[in-house]
Amino acid sequence: MSGHYPDPIDPTRTRIGWIGIGVMGGAMAARLISAGFSVCIYARTPSKAAHLISLGASLAASPADLAASSDVVFTMIGHPSDVRAVVLHTLLPSLNPNTVLIDHTSSHPALARLIHDSAAERRCHSVDAPVSGGDVGAREGRLAIFAGGEGPVVRWLKPLLDVLGRVSYMGSAGKGQSCKIANQISVGGNLVGLSEGLVFAGKAGLEKRKFLEAVRGGAAGSAAMELFGERMIGRDFRAGGFAEYMVKDLGMGLGGVVLPGAALWKEMFAAMVANGDGKLGTQGVVKVIERINGLELEG
Structure with a gap:
C-alpha cells in the first residue's frame, strides 16, 4: 500500500x-x-x-x-x-x-x-x-x-x-521561514543581552551562577537563558546551531525592514565568524563581548 x-x-x-x-x-x-x-x-x-x-x-x-x-x-x-x-x-x-x-x-x-x-x-x-x-x-x-x-x-x-x-x-508557503527569521531576531537579542549581563555581572564581582539563579524567574528570564546560560559560564560552545547560520538568518530579516537591533546582533555574530568562531554555537557570542572588554578567557 x-x-x-x-x-x-x-x-x-x-x-x-x-x-x-x-x-x-x-x-x-x-x-x-x-x-x-x-x-x-x-x-x-x-x-x-x-x-x-x-x-x-x-x-x-x-x-x-x-x-x-x-x-x-x-x-x-x-x-x-x-x-x-x-x-x-x-x-x-x-x-x-x-x-x-x-x-x-x-x-x-x-x-x-x-x-x-x-x-x-x-x-x-x-x-x-x-x-x-x-x-x-x-x-x-x-x-x-x-x-x-x-x-x-x-x-x-x-x-x-x-x-x-x-x-x-x-x-x-514561506510563512514558516518568515516566522523563523522573526524568531532569530528575538533570539539574537536575547543571546547578546544575556552575554552582556554575564560580562557585567563578572566585572561587578558577582558569582555568575548566582546571578542566573536570581534573575531567571523574573523579566530577564528566557528560553535562551535556560538553554545557553550555563553553557556560556562553563565555556561550552559546542554547536546546536552554528553562529554563521545566525548571520545568515538575521541577514534575511534586514531587507526592507528597519531593524536597528537586529543589525547590531548581526554584527556581533559576524564578529564571531571573523574571529574564526563561525562553527561554534550561537552562545559563543559571549566571547565577542568579552573580547571587546579585554576579558576573553581560553576556550
Missing part, C-alpha cells in the same frame, strides 16, 4: 527520506527511527551515518534514489543555496506524485514559495518548516516547528512532526 498523501501516515508503510544529518538533523532523524518509522538517509560521507544505520536507518545511493523511494522527504541542510541545489534541482525532479517535501532548513521565504509552486507542478506538496530549540530540543523532541504551506498537508504531517516537537501552522 502507498503511504503518499492523503493516505493516513502509518509507521508500517509511510516511507521517510532524510537528507541532512548534522547535529540537529541527525537527532531529529533518530527520533523518527525510534518512533518506529522506516527512514532512509542520504549522506555525502556515509561514515557519518553509522549511528543512524545502527538504529535501523537504511542508506540511499543518491538524493535522487532517496526521492524516488520516499513518501515524505525531510531536508535539514545549511544555506538557501544548498536548498536550491538539493531540493529544487535534485529532489523535486525525482519525486513521485503526492510525495510531501518538508524543508527544516532556515531559508528564504521566496525560495520556499518557489519550491512550493514547483512541487505543485509535479503534483507534489512542499512545507517549509524551520525549527527552534537547539540540539537539546532536537534530541528531546521539544522543537518549536514553524510550518508554511497548505493547511491540510501540515495537519496530515502531524503524526511525524509531533515526534519532533510542537508544530505551529503559520500560513501559506
Whole structure:
C-alpha cells in the first residue's frame, strides 16, 4: 500500500527520506527511527551515518534514489543555496506524485514559495518548516516547528512532526521561514543581552551562577537563558546551531525592514565568524563581548 498523501501516515508503510544529518538533523532523524518509522538517509560521507544505520536507518545511493523511494522527504541542510541545489534541482525532479517535501532548513521565504509552486507542478506538496530549540530540543523532541504551506498537508504531517516537537501552522508557503527569521531576531537579542549581563555581572564581582539563579524567574528570564546560560559560564560552545547560520538568518530579516537591533546582533555574530568562531554555537557570542572588554578567557 502507498503511504503518499492523503493516505493516513502509518509507521508500517509511510516511507521517510532524510537528507541532512548534522547535529540537529541527525537527532531529529533518530527520533523518527525510534518512533518506529522506516527512514532512509542520504549522506555525502556515509561514515557519518553509522549511528543512524545502527538504529535501523537504511542508506540511499543518491538524493535522487532517496526521492524516488520516499513518501515524505525531510531536508535539514545549511544555506538557501544548498536548498536550491538539493531540493529544487535534485529532489523535486525525482519525486513521485503526492510525495510531501518538508524543508527544516532556515531559508528564504521566496525560495520556499518557489519550491512550493514547483512541487505543485509535479503534483507534489512542499512545507517549509524551520525549527527552534537547539540540539537539546532536537534530541528531546521539544522543537518549536514553524510550518508554511497548505493547511491540510501540515495537519496530515502531524503524526511525524509531533515526534519532533510542537508544530505551529503559520500560513501559506514561506510563512514558516518568515516566522523563523522573526524568531532569530528575538533570539539574537536575547543571546547578546544575556552575554552582556554575564560580562557585567563578572566585572561587578558577582558569582555568575548566582546571578542566573536570581534573575531567571523574573523579566530577564528566557528560553535562551535556560538553554545557553550555563553553557556560556562553563565555556561550552559546542554547536546546536552554528553562529554563521545566525548571520545568515538575521541577514534575511534586514531587507526592507528597519531593524536597528537586529543589525547590531548581526554584527556581533559576524564578529564571531571573523574571529574564526563561525562553527561554534550561537552562545559563543559571549566571547565577542568579552573580547571587546579585554576579558576573553581560553576556550
